[in-house]
Amino acid sequence: MPNIREAVAWTKALGQTALTARMDLDRGKGMDIWQSDKLAIFLLFVVPGFISIKCYQLAFPGTVRATSEQLIDAVAYSSINYALLFVPVMLVERSSLAAASPLAYYLFYFFAVFIAPILWVVIWKLMRASSLMQRTAPHPTAKPWDFVFQQRKLYWVKVTLSNGSVIGGRYAGSSFASSAPAPEQIYLEECWILGGKGQFVRKKNQTAGVLILSKDISHIELRE
Template identity: 30%
Template sequence: MRHGHHFRTPRHCRIRTRAHLKGSSVLGSERRSTSVGGAPSTVAQLALLVVVVLPGVTYQLIRERQRGPSPGERDLSERVLRALAASVALNSIYAVTLGPWLVHSYETNTSVSGLVPHLRLTGFLCLLLIFVIPAIAAWVVSFVEQRSLRGSYVGTPTAWDHIFRDCPPSFIRARLKDGVWVGGWYGDQSFATSYPHPPEIFLELEWRLDADGRFLEKVEKTQGIHLRRDDIDILEILEN
């Protein structure tokens, strides 16, 4: 009778193999948990991120709209820092005034199904805390600052835009940098560029002017005149 050879795995080898498999499974679970650890994984984390960041962004946008951009805010990083600082201040006020009530209302509702009964209240609070209160705060601060100033901020970017934004049909004359006067009629078919394009104007009717800038006569057989701001020394709009 032949007897087959039976090889038994040593005990220490089996133990090492199981420990190795156990370590591999733990390592795999750690890798899976770390891969999703960098982004918000629950509704509560996402809502917390929105509430922390957006109030300052709303405040900063309304402030720039009311007061205008300051020289220190031309850099994007400076604007982000100001928005974050405003968010910290607003969230601190929210925590002092509404913190206990919010914790009591949502302490047992951290899942989506738990937030459904409070969906209307959650939407109202987001609208109030993220948009309404920061906008009101920015408007109040800007109003107080403007009361102490003689001038006020206007959103029109340049004086050229201010002139031609609501300019009625009228005669316009310009003295060029070489001393020559030119001009014409600014009407419905005329056109003036606006920011950020270079300042230019098209007058639909060209008139001939004398050396002192007085209108003499209409130039015939012409479809208008085009002027560039870089070539103009003085621009004057005459009342009808």
Template identity: 30%
Template sequence: MTISSIEVVVYTAYFVLPGYVIYGIVNSFVPMQIRSDAEKVLRFILYSLIELALWFWWLGRIGDADKSTYWIKLLAVVLFTSIITGAVIGIFLKWNPCGRLLRRLKVQVISKVPSAWDYKFSNLKEGRRLTVALNDGTFIRGIYYSRSMASCDDGYKDIYLEESWQLDGDGNWVRVKDTDGVWISPGAIKWISFKEGEADAEK
């Protein structure tokens, strides 16, 4: 069988594209510490091999009578299966059954999460009231909820709070009128305090 140059490109991409998609989805569930580009490429290949092993039965059923249709079908199936595989792996790692078992056995393990920042923000399951202390001695208060965002970039830890709040004379949290949120640059942040409680309950 003769393989054309375009087929070489497509088949090569097949062993990289699924890993890239799966890695991105898994990393959105559980931020991972990657020390080098070589390690990232190896992780791409590992995820691609897992995807191939899980979905080979489906990929083998794609007919190749019409080459143009074949490539379109292959790309669609690869993207779909990569999304499913990434979500399953991400949920599994988020649940972390091995870590739970080891903790029950009183075995201390080193976390693979890059930083405490990533650990905290990736595990927030509901709204939080945040007090952000700035390096100039002032404070910013706001709500971190579904429309807020905390950076997962190792070198740039900024944060966006979807609503600005302030303390009144009695020490109660009061929503700032017409607030559209506040962005805080990483260089300005000194520390962050998290307070539990549904954000909507105080509106």
């Protein structure tokens, strides 16, 4: 790994590389990263950030941004990753680990580049979902639809359509609900006949369930 002077030089080169890459992507050109110096910069300062971004998008579904718009964010998140790992990195570099056990040395940096960015997202998700954090910050899940269905609970469901009709069904292990940024859609693996008072009478025969689109939905009632 580079020393302090090399890190400063790499940081300057990184800024120029990121700016050039962003301009090339905006113009529809590809980014040539296969030169050895650019490849090293890309692996160290872009890949960890992209891993964090993609894991965050999986943990907190939302709007998908273009790759060119994520490049600067990836560099920033990679820098945060190394800032959090500053003490372990310094301890490893000041030790004789590289000479004593090259495998352990490279495994540490594999962890720093590929594993740690995932752990930060997991920790951040736990913090954002905690009751203490929610007192001062909004919940990380933007839509109630995603908040409810990402819990994967089992429900008896009544879907009232825009025309006033009601569809009853069972949301269970083989059911599915879309998540952002896709439009709200729900698949109920069991479709049930409802009685005159709205009670669930029996499962419909010869049906594999029902798929309901967001444009047809007025509101949904969930019963545990």
